[in-house]
Amino acid sequence: MIELDQVSYGYGGATLFSQLSLSLQPGSFHFLTGPSGAGKTTLLRLCYADLRAMAGRVRLFGQNAAQLDRDAVAMARRRIGVVHQDCQFLDHLSVAENIALPLTVADRAHEADGNLQELLSWVGLGQQAGQLPPELSGGERQRAALARAVIMSPDVIIADEPTGNVDAEMSQRLLTLLIELNKMGKAILIATHDLGMIRSMKSDVNARVLRLKDGALTQAGAEL
Numbered sequence: 001m002i003e004l005d006q007v008s009y010g011y012g013g014a015t016l017f018s019q020l021s022l023s024l025q026p027g028s029f030h031f032l033t034g035p036s037g038a039g040k041t042t043l044l045r046l047c048y049a050d051l052r053a054m055a056g057r058v059r060l061f062g063q064n065a066a067q068l069d070r071d072a073v074a075m076a077r078r079r080i081g082v083v084h085q086d087c088q089f090l091d092h093l094s095v096a097e098n099i100a101l102p103l104t105v106a107d108r109a110h111e112a113d114g115n116l117q118e119l120l121s122w123v124g125l126g127q128q129a130g131q132l133p134p135e136l137s138g139g140e141r142q143r144a145a146l147a148r149a150v151i152m153s154p155d156v157i158i159a160d161e162p163t164g165n166v167d168a169e170m171s172q173r174l175l176t177l178l179i180e181l182n183k184m185g186k187a188i189l190i191a192t193h194d195l196g197m198i199r200s201m202k203s204d205v206n207a208r209v210l211r212l213k214d215g216a217l218t219q220a221g222a223e224l
């Protein structure tokens with residue numbers, strides 16, 4: 001569904017990584033680890049065409065991302081749910097309205113009617129639907145961000161540190177939600193520093209664990 005083939009990227013003339021390849025197939029589960037600054041967020045952004053590869057090719061659902069116009073990129077991105085590291089929300093909209101925002105933007109707000117309550121309960125925010133984002137705890141924000149990422153029923157879910165700033169119990173709960181999505185056939189890619197979480201989860205989902213370091217993407221090994 002998403003394929004990176006020999007992709008290179010860097011900022012300000014410096015190369016961050018080069019010739020990286022990654023394939024996200026239906027039902028696959030990948031963890032992406034690596035030191036801070038290694039380029040994990042950058043790699044994720046290439047996967048959802050928020051950045052354009054400087055060399056190599058990114059294919060989104062069979063199409064060369066470099067050849068897609070803005071509308072085509074927008075269409076492809078509706079099939080990818082993204083949980084951003086900083087979970088930003090529109091503070092003047094309620095939690096429910098924020099979660100439904102991708103549908104509203106796509107002019108499909110009517111589809112939210114049935115799904116939204118179910119989705120809010122699934123992430124344990126049934127009671128917080130009418131609250132404003134600043135009134136949520138860190139863990140509640142991360143669950144709201146996950147709900148917003150999946151409201152369009154995407155084929156791929158890409159999450160950047162989805163368990164940052166939450167305790168172990170909440171981290172487990174968020175991952176359980178992601179595993180449920182994976183069991184429904186969604187491809188999951190999670191960037192995280194949390195090796196303990198990977199150790200405890202990877203056998204449940206037959207996950208591949210990749211490590212990005214010094215510009216190279218390798219299979220994680222001994223540290224796990």
Ligand SMILES: Nc1ncnc2c1ncn2[C@@H]1O[C@H](COP(=O)(O)OP(=O)(O)OP(=O)(O)O)[C@@H](O)[C@H]1O
Pocket residue numbers: 011012016034035036037038039040041042043
């Ligand atoms: N827009 C940008 N302009 C210039 N440099 C950038 C930009 N975005 C990221 N960088 C730099 O690229 C490098 C990789 O950043 P990136 O956020 O991809 O790393 P990361 O592995 O996700 O880090 P972390 O684990 O700390 O979130 C860092 O040195 C960062 O400062």
